[in-house]
Amino acid sequence: MSFFNTIRERASSLSIFDKANVPKKPSKDELFREEFKLPDDETIIDETAAEMLVVSKEDSNQNNASNNFSSNENQLSNHSNFVFSGKLYLTKHYIVFRDSFDRKSCVIVLNLSTVKKVERIPSRAYVFALSIVTNCDIKLLIQFIGIRSRSEEFSYKLKTCLRDNVSNTKKIDPFLESLYSEFIVKKNEPGADKSAIHSPDGGLGQLFKYPGDPKKLRDKSKLRLWYDYFRRYGRNLSIARQKMFYKLLRVGLPNRLRGEIWELTSGAMYLRYQNLGIYEKLLKDNEGTSSIAIDEIEKDLNRSLPEYSAYQSEEGIGRLRRVLTAYSWKNPDVGYCQAMNIVAAALLIFQTEEQAFWTLSVLIEKFVPGYYSKTMYGTLLDQKVFESLVEKTMPILWTHITKYDIQLSVVSLPWFLSLFLNSMPLVFAFRIIDVFFLHGPKALFQVALAILRINGEELLEIDDDGTFISVLKDYFSQLDDSAHPNSKDPKFRQLTKFQELLIVAFKEFSNITDEMINQERNKHKPSILQNIETFIKRSQLRNLPRTPNLSKEHISNIYDRFYNCIQSHKASLGVGSSSMEFKTYQQFMNGFCDWALPEEEYDSHPEDFLHRLFRNWDKDSKGVLSLTDVVVGLDKLVNKNLMESISYFFEIYDYNNKGEVDREGILQISEGLLYITKPLQDGKVFDFLTKKSIENYIADKIVEKQNETNDEVILLPSEVNIDQEIFQREQGERYLSAASDFIQRAFEYAQPAEVPELIEIDDKKDLEKIKANAALDPNHPLTLNLATFRMVILADESYELLFSETLSSSIHLDRSTNISDKGGILRDMFDGLLADGRRVANQVRRRMDSSATSSSNNHDSSSIKSKPGNASLIEEEDEDDFGADATSNDYGDLLENAEIQALGDVPVSNNVKKDDRENELKVLHGEMTEIEKGLQNQSISKDKNLIEFEN
Template sequence: MSFFNQLREKASQLSLFDKAEADRKPTRDELFRDEFKLPECETIVDESNAELLIVAVKSDGTSARDQSHDEGPVVYPGKLYLTQHFLVFKDSIDKRSCSLTLNLSTVKKVERIPSKAFIFALSILTSSGTKVLIQFIGIRSKSEEFSQKLKSQLKHNIPNTKKLEPFLRTLYSEFIIRKNEPGVDKSSVKAPEGGLGLLFKFPGDPKKLKDKSKLRLWYDYFRCNGRNLTLSKQKMFQKLIRVGLPNRLRGEMWELTSGAMYLRFQELGTYQRILDSHRDQRSVAIEEIEKDLYRSLPEYSAYQSEDGINRLRRVLTAYSWKNPDLGYCQAMNIVAAALLIFQTEEQAFWTLSILCEKYVPGYYSTTMYGTLLDQKVFEALVEKTMPILWTHISKNDIQLSVVSLPWFLSLFLSSMPLVFAFRIIDIFFLHGPKTLFQVALAILRINGEELLEIDDDGMFISVIKEYFSQLDDSAHPNSPDPKFRQLTKFQELLIVAFKEFSVVTDDMISKERNKHKPAIMKNIENFMKRTQLRNLPRTHHLTQDHLSNIYDRFYESIQSKKMSLGTGKSSMDFETMRQFLSGFCDWILPDDEFKYHDGDFLHRLFRAWDKSGQNELSLTDVVVGLDKLVNRNLMESISNFFGIYDPEGTGEIDREGILQVSEGLLYITKPLQDGKILDQITTNSIESYVADKVLELQTSPDDIVLPSEVNIDKEKFQREQGERYLSAASNFIQRAFEYAQPVEEPMLIDLPSSKDTEKLKANLALDPTHPLTLNVPTFRMVILADESYELLFSKTLADTIHVDRSITVTNKNGVLRDMFDGLIADGRRVASHVRRRMDSTATTSATSVTSGSSRSRTAVVSADEDDDDFDPHADDGDLMDNVELSALGDVPIGGLSDKEAQRGEDLKVLHEQSNYTKDTDQLIEFEH
């Protein structure tokens, strides 16, 4: 679950939402792709100013009349763009007047139009029979350069022309054109496959919806302006969509206006390959899909049959494999079920992909961050456009999101009758997410007067539900004007939405989203953290603060996981676990040393923590594992370590296992061997050494003279500690094989007689003819036989795992310096050693300490560095009870009790001053 190849570098990135990604402005190519719904691979190769004219050519070579323009063909001035697979044009004045997204695979012929010397023009014939005439505006050399690049891209697209014909046979627009060509045998032209509506009927009454009339209008439009991959979108195109798409053509137009058609052509056959490659595989997403299948548009008969359910299952399953970070989320089944009524499985698959990833990102994620964000945006728009209604909603504490959230999440499919919801989706795919806001605002506007009389959530919802049930009724039944009486409530809704609320633009929505996004993301992160920590198993050795730190480090370590976005895997692989542990475990080696000194301990630790057997660790796995590692109960800690090398839980390990355990002990004690960490034994030795130096200067039981400095040979103590742990490892192997039990039925292995063989048999660790096993009780005995290892499992190992270290803590000074500084800083420990020495050697205890000397290299303890006179605590009989040991500089100060801190004596320790006697010495100076 490599969150990253390396841990994120800055504490400011503790927020689990990737702020850098959120604040990044889209590039010009990204904006261009979003505007024209192009696939991700497209970039602008070249661009030019041009004028465009589209001419439809009949089969006899004559031009077809464009009924949308009674005055004849219209020339559109605008901008021409060339990408890797498309030629794109948009009107420079109004994009709605004319835009063309022409797939280069559909170009059959390109000719240069003969003209005057200063004019450069091209004629492009497409597979649909339309001719695109382009006259370039500007410097001729630039126009010729554009033409050369177009020629180059056409050559690169030649291989794609092979799949053009099979693709076109899947489109209904191609079918109705071919079927109605003069002289064509209609029986030989087969209709393409379609959605479930062909088998189970489309929602609504076809006659009332005037499907045939609408289809005729589309037929005329296709004849004159191209179709599917060659379609030019003009004002008539917008009108035909607003009045409602014919059922048989709806699936294709959704696919075209969303851009899913371009993606499907590019990835032809990918849907089936995904299904085939994951056949019979299971996942968490598939289990969730199965729960929701029969709750998908239950009012539609197709989803009461196995045919409809199987189609829905395949589409949702394929998408969960295509986008495993998202997988499957609730409400996705409702949208997919609606698509399948009008589209084939492959069409629905790609349309669902575009919908989830482009149109409403974050709506169908585990956190639903996109929906929650848009609810805040919607509330802000209500406040701006309908302040009176918003004041009423706020005053009565009506939760508007409870009402509106299902509208956005299901694209109105679960709120209003399907036949009307499909009309909204027609416009939604054409104009984008702003459609949802405009319609939602219009619903509140139309019902505003009635809602102002409502003061609770229940009645608010009831009013809206009643309105949705009457959408087919007349909006003005008592009007004397027949036209107004014929206007339905749904038509009125569209008029209000797209006329009155046309001020709601994409830019306005984007600004509101950016305004509310940080707070929404932070709330989601905090909520998810609280929820996950609350659901973790009970830990005996980790506090809530520890769990909070582990949580932050865990998800900070997984680069692909974005908590607030609800995407990415929430489990870590081995490499990520190693990086995760390196943030707070002293025995994790750097990358350059790891491969040489691993000794497979971390691999065994990973497998021991992996309870699922999927080679991935969840947060629960990590917490349970760390809880065992920081256990300070000696016997339990030893048993837990033994269990790492006994994955089957047999309570025994063989000869090889003993050697692997010894390697593991060497691995986790390497910082101790190198002296980077000091254990309690070494700490006590240094403190004893300092105490001895203090007592060496005792000349009188009445006066205690403190040395001005004490030289500590750091390397000596490091070396002694390293030798002690290496000796402990050697003794462990010797004792383990000495006390290991022989296997009851030893294996009989015939070995050739030789001197080397005799040496093997003489060594208990190497003799293959006498198998041995080491059980838990014997392992404990061997560990307890060594003082260093006993201390390791009772204290040192837990001390090397800093679960109390928050993610923002950085070690700037180095481990070695910190360990020595922390040691010297705790004056109470040194004072205790001095006290013990004095109690054992002095014949009488000092009851007071006096001194009249002034500041000197060898000085008495004074209450104030600015005062030569010293007033002791006469009622204190122990010198070191009156002494506070503190550190100077950046060395951490060890705490004394409040009582001790109030006393006037100061014993101060200086580190690494200029009067070092050796480079390897630690210099300690005592002064008043």
């Protein structure tokens, strides 16, 4: 087994098995909710195998079926009393049954609020059965399959859920009054008082008529069939879906019932019942509030199904405005996107505003996620899926399309985005939506494939996009014509092109399943999202203001880390905020800056440096930062111009732009200086002065080691030990001293304020102490202006270096987003300390020159005096040693007999040939010396407080 475990561990380490790249599989509860279109908070409490019998009120009276649950031949021969075997599920608010034959013969989603009575059916000892009566007077007879204890356990949980739902029963009657199915059943009951029964509110079709000819559509006949179905199998929240349900829906819904059936099959009915009053509350709470989404909605209102008369009136426009506005507040990530107005306008023809609101919500968030988003990633993804399906199902047509570079997505994208509402006459588009809400997105693919299949022969003769679109437009305009006008069979002559389209879609392309579509989506999703992210990134970076202190690579890293820190933001999905709050900003800065502490180590208060820097970048005082704010702010912060850097630091504390800060501001500036120099005080990073001290220390050690040998040939030691704590302590003391000197000098050179600040002190002793301190004396308030601040900073070497180099170098904008551990900062600093071998080589050379010059002076001082050129050379070298050695690339003249080898270079030996020395001198005067190479390849090991430079 160990062999297989080893193979498994190795395989798991490969990128191909990287779990992050594998699409997350939906849970059992998620699949359950998706199948039955239930709200997101419904989870399976219990499940069991059972047999189900649906008995209508008439059947119950005639056959007394409650006591006859055996599957005898007479009972099975009656389709209305057919017994179905399947799975029974219980959730918090629903009891769900699904047959095990084809999952369509009997599907029941029963809201527990509609249950009127539950009783146990007397039966034999080994049989456990229940009778459930709904508010529709439909009786569900359930016989459990399995051991009796499990059946009793399920029944007990059902009893508990029914008790918990008692409070919801009071809202069931008002809800049912809004449904047309309840109206037609009650109206046609024998002996009903029709004058007391009022038709519920409906869509715009009740006022402006429904599209199409009702007689030609046979609306009355369809309505009669649905009435019979409701009486036999229940309705709305307690309906049993059997084979007849799907047949009635396929032949087209009656206009008055279409809105309710859409609401039922999409699952929006369950959401509306669960959230009664939310729609009105959203409108009321946000009344008078403006937003970008509302502005966009206003632009599109008059372009929403303009061919329908309701949208030429204020009534229709007003309903559409309220539904779209309410949804923009419900889902601010989406807000409003193009084509939403088309879909919402179609829903409002058949539904009330509240019905359309919840149906639109389910459509956008469940059925076609990403279609109506800022990036439209869902639509783009499904276009790739559609092209892939065309290639698989119609390879000849696909070859023709690719050969002539016909952009299929230009043709098909409007079909998917508007659910065919903008492509074909509304009467036929509504029929497609009937099936779409029942079967989901696969219906769109099936219909789209059928359109290409039917027109395939004609499309194969076309070689350009324009004609391709024209052929399909002509086809859509003829959907009501006969598909076979010359056929001898009258049935074929009566078959319209639209009926043919549905037959081809759902017969020939019945193999297009949800699993196939999801598989294709998972296949193409990474590339689509990556392309969208790349496009968004390029667009945003292109629109950023000019930043002279930041390179393109720096800005790219800032962009990546900015959105990486905002966890909720998904650029490719077009969701989440694109602004950064302070806590996120702190995390962002911690990833780039040596001095930005992690949140757990950060003692936050409103006037500290990070808060002030955040407010300085937040020019509009919104409390959040955009990418532009961050880029512009960082550009100022990394500026290496000494005077501009000092001025910007002063600006951070001069919040009101007065050109001066008061006594409190001076103290806060000193705290800010202490904050950004904290890594330098602790010795976590070294500045240039400390690095130069270390280089001098190394050079001194090399010269000291050489002097001990008293050899003509200069031999370098194999290693130099550096006591790290010495330089850390010296640097820390230097910066603490600089902070102390800053406060002293700032108050010494600060100017008196124009208006004295009066502070009442009760204790005279305390008052005398305060007066003795210039920084606290209330009778003499002080202000520090920019010019004085510059003078005080420039008076200290450490702070001058801080603003000219150290501060900008402490912000590592070249770090990628996956680098978050800053524990290796000191190690990295030591790794790079001797990377440029020229610096230490210069130090050693100068000390050798100084030593040789001193020796020559002792032997022949008169010769030195007679050669003023030598003195001039020494002065130039001293001047170069003052500062230019840090950047000079010129090694100068080496002593004739001196052989300098880099640390860690070839082993040092006294037996060096003269020719080898001459060759080495030639290399030293070339472009790249062996000294540089040795020092650049120098290995650094850390042992406690010692850094050893070894061979």
